[in-house]
Structures are given as structure tokens and as C-alpha cells.
Amino acid sequence: DVKVTQSSRYLVKRTGEKVFLECVQDMDHENMFWYRQDPGLGLRLIYFSYDVKMKEKGDIPEGYSVSREKKERFSLILESASTNQTSMYLCASSPLGQGKSGANVLTFGAGSRLTVL
Amino acid sequence: SQQGEEDPQALSIQEGENATMNCSYKTSINNLQWYRQNSGRGLVHLILIRSNEREKHSGRLRVTLDTSKKSSSLLITASRAADTASYFCATGDSGGYQKVTFGTGTKLQVIP
Numbered sequence: 001d002v003k004v005t006q007s008s009r010y011l012v013k014r015t016g017e018k019v020f021l022e023c024v025q026d027m028d029h030e031n032m033f034w035y036r037q038d039p040g041l042g043l044r045l046i047y048f049s050y051d052v053k054m055k056e057k058g059d060i061p062e063g064y065s066v067s068r069e070k071k072e073r074f075s076l077i078l079e080s081a082s083t084n085q086t087s088m089y090l091c092a093s094s095p096l097g098q099g100k101s102g103a104n105v106l107t108f109g110a111g112s113r114l115t116v117l
Numbered sequence: 118s119q120q121g122e123e124d125p126q127a128l129s130i131q132e133g134e135n136a137t138m139n140c141s142y143k144t145s146i147n148n149l150q151w152y153r154q155n156s157g158r159g160l161v162h163l164i165l166i167r168s169n170e171r172e173k174h175s176g177r178l179r180v181t182l183d184t185s186k187k188s189s190s191l192l193i194t195a196s197r198a199a200d201t202a203s204y205f206c207a208t209g210d211s212g213g214y215q216k217v218t219f220g221t222g223t224k225l226q227v228i229p
Contacts, residue, residue, distance in 0.1 A: 048215075090159060103150070
């Protein structure tokens with residue numbers, strides 16, 4: 001069964017802490033995504049990566065950075081967590097990378113619920 | 118900014134009735150997808166329609182796409198209590214980076 005695995009289901013951090021959210025996929029997918037989900041706002045794209053070491057800003061990248069050193073792993077980093085980053089974070093992967101034709105169907109992880117106090 | 122806006126935000130129907138959700142988007146797209154999310158979990162892909170298609174069916178699901186109006190609808194026929202979930206539309210852009218952006222979602226409750 002193919003999977004996207006997010007390392008932590010629930011995290012509680014303090015304001016100013018550095019936070020790492022890890023995501024691993026076992027499908028050899030090219031693309032990986034980080035979204036945050038908030039009530040009434042749906043899913044908002046933070047960053048995505050279409051290849052190793054490549055990244056593109058999404059709609060709300062401020063306060064976040066990402067790392068993709070290996071194809072299967074995509075990390076979301078909060079350099080200095082703030083209370084307004086309390087949210088559900090969803091990682092996804094899809095098979096098609098840059099310039100590839102076809103439709104990108106996403107496979108999601110179960111989500112990481114982050115609370116910043 | 119959000120690419121897709123869904124309407125209604127919430128919908129409550131009786132089991133056996135049909136449920137219709139609408140999605141509007143802003144820019145040109147390559148395809149449009151619908152996903153489902155059960156409470157507190159990740160999203161699951163339901164159906165995809167390409168920009169050159171107008172209608173698509175999958176089981177009890179029917180999706181339409183009107184690119185001139187930049188809108189899509191998802192119809193679930195003969196709804197069941199197990200269909201209770203949030204439903205999101207997602208658009209794939211026509212650029213080269215395969216960016217996928219989501220709408221705000223419709224929360225569907227099917228009452229047994």
C-alpha cells in the first residue's frame with residue numbers, strides 16, 4: 001500500500017522554537033507539497049517541490065522554509081514558531097514533475113496538528 | 118490567494134437525496150480534481166476532469182466543468198451517511214511546475 005507518512009501526528013511547541021515537520025513518500029513521486037488547513041480557509045499551499053533540491057513558493061510561504069535533500073523526503077521548517085502558525089499541516093506527493101504532461105493526482109499524509117503556545 | 122471557492126460552505130441533506138457542490142476558480146487550468154476529507158484526516162482523491170472535458174462520471178459521482186465560467190460542480194447521487202465529509206476542489210495550473218491549489222471546501226452532512 002503506497003503511503004505518505006508524516007512523522008508527527010500532534011505537536012505542541014512554544015513561541016520562538018524551531019519546528020521541523022517531516023514527510024516521507026514511498027511512491028518515487030517527483031512532486032511534493034506542504035499545505036496548511038484552517039477552518040473556513042480550506043487548504044493553502046505553502047511550498048512545493050518538483051525535484052530534489054528544487055522548491056517553489058506557494059501562496060503563503062512567509063514564516064516557512066522547506067528542504068528536499070532526497071526524493072522521498074520533504075521537510076517543512078518553521079524557523080521561529082508563532083501562535084498564528086497553529087494549524088493542521090498536510091503533506092502530499094504526486095507523480096508528475098516539472099514540464100511533464102498529464103494530471104497530477106495527489107496522495108496525502110494523515111496530517112500533523114501543530115499547536116504553538 | 119485561494120484558487121478555488123466552494124459553494125455552499127456547508128450542506129445538510131437526508132440519506133437518499135442528491136448533494137450538489139460547486140467550485141469556482143480564477144485562472145486557466147489544466148485539470149480540476151475533487152477530493153474528500155473525513156474528519157481530521159488527510160484528503161483522498163475522488164475524480165479528475167481535464168480542461169477539454171465537460172462531464173465525467175464515476176459510480177455515484179458526476180462532475181461537470183465549464184471553463185468559460187471557470188466553474189465546476191460535483192453531484193453525489195443517492196447519498197449515504199458514509200458520504201458525510203468535507204469535499205474540496207483542486208486545480209492544476211497550465212504552467213510547467215504542476216502546482217495544485219485547493220478551494221475552501223464544502224462540509225456535507227448526510228442524515229440517516
